[in-house]
Amino acid sequence: MGAARLATVLLLLTATSLPAFAQKGSAKAKPAAGPAADAADSGSPTADLTKALGGYSGQYSKFLQLLHDTRVDDQIKAQLTDSYNGLTVFAPTNAAFDKLKSGTLNGLSNQDQIQLVLYCVLPRFYSLPMLGSLNGKVNTQGSGHEGPYKYEIKRAGDNVNVSTGVNSMLLGTPLSKEFPLAVYPVDKVPLPYEMFGPKAPTPAPAPAPAPTKSKSKKKKAKKATGIADPPEADDSTADDDTQKAAAAGTVVSRWVAAVGVVGAALLTGLF
Numbered sequence: 001m002g003a004a005r006l007a008t009v010l011l012l013l014t015a016t017s018l019p020a021f022a023q024k025g026s027a028k029a030k031p032a033a034g035p036a037a038d039a040a041d042s043g044s045p046t047a048d049l050t051k052a053l054g055g056y057s058g059q060y061s062k063f064l065q066l067l068h069d070t071r072v073d074d075q076i077k078a079q080l081t082d083s084y085n086g087l088t089v090f091a092p093t094n095a096a097f098d099k100l101k102s103g104t105l106n107g108l109s110n111q112d113q114i115q116l117v118l119y120c121v122l123p124r125f126y127s128l129p130m131l132g133s134l135n136g137k138v139n140t141q142g143s144g145h146e147g148p149y150k151y152e153i154k155r156a157g158d159n160v161n162v163s164t165g166v167n168s169m170l171l172g173t174p175l176s177k178e179f180p181l182a183v184y185p186v187d188k189v190p191l192p193y194e195m196f197g198p199k200a201p202t203p204a205p206a207p208a209p210a211p212t213k214s215k216s217k218k219k220k221a222k223k224a225t226g227i228a229d230p231p232e233a234d235d236s237t238a239d240d241d242t243q244k245a246a247a248a249g250t251v252v253s254r255w256v257a258a259v260g261v262v263g264a265a266l267l268t269g270l271f
């Protein structure tokens with residue numbers, strides 16, 4: 001009887017302690033509130049660029065509009081869904097767009113506008129320390145005939161300086177810093193050197209050959225002054241006539257000399 005009662009008590013204790021243990025375990029497994037918890041519940045809200053930029057009182061409305069017009073926002077969503085590398089975005093503020101020269105965007109073709117927006121996107125996730133350690137050229141998703149457009153990225157104290165070769169900027173406080181999407185505000189619109197840099201000078205055309213004086217122009221000039229044209233002779237014919245005349249003159253000279261000698265001999269004989 002004593003053993004049976006003891007076994008019953010042990011079973012009761014075990015049954016009552018298991019639910020409490022399970023409840024503690026589930027409480028420990030539940031993530032803390034915040035972006036990480038939201039990411040665990042809804043997939044990854046920080047991977048939505050529109051949401052990352054949309055909660056800042058319209059400070060990025062112009063960039064968001066350009067993302068939408070070029071359909072780059074859809075491309076970014078697809079990449080964040082399928083990519084294991086993540087993405088990094090340099091997001092220009094509205095004030096950055098206001099600094100552009102009037103007509104800069106409207107003067108670009110649709111394809112160039114797409115490349116301008118893609119230039120703001122790096123093809124992998126970079127935290128701020130990672131960017132500071134790069135210290136060199138970094139590819140972007142913008143590209144042209146000679147390959148991907150690049151940034152020159154260097155550490156600048158506790159921050160990071162990004163240079164395009166046309167303009168440069170420091171990165172602001174991250175708007176999203178959880179993998180797979182890092183978003184950094186910039187106070188200038190990044191302008192690719194390949195699109196906005198100085199163009200190579202156009203080579204000067206070769207000098208035109210000097211105009212030749214035509215006989216027809218000479219004739220017209222003489223007719224205008226009332227002077228008759230002398231008969232034209234072929235250059236080669238004139239040269240031949242000159243040579244023949246010179247030869248004939250030589251023969252005549254020799255004949256005259258011979259006649260003179262003969263005449264002198266005859267006169268000497270007579271006298």
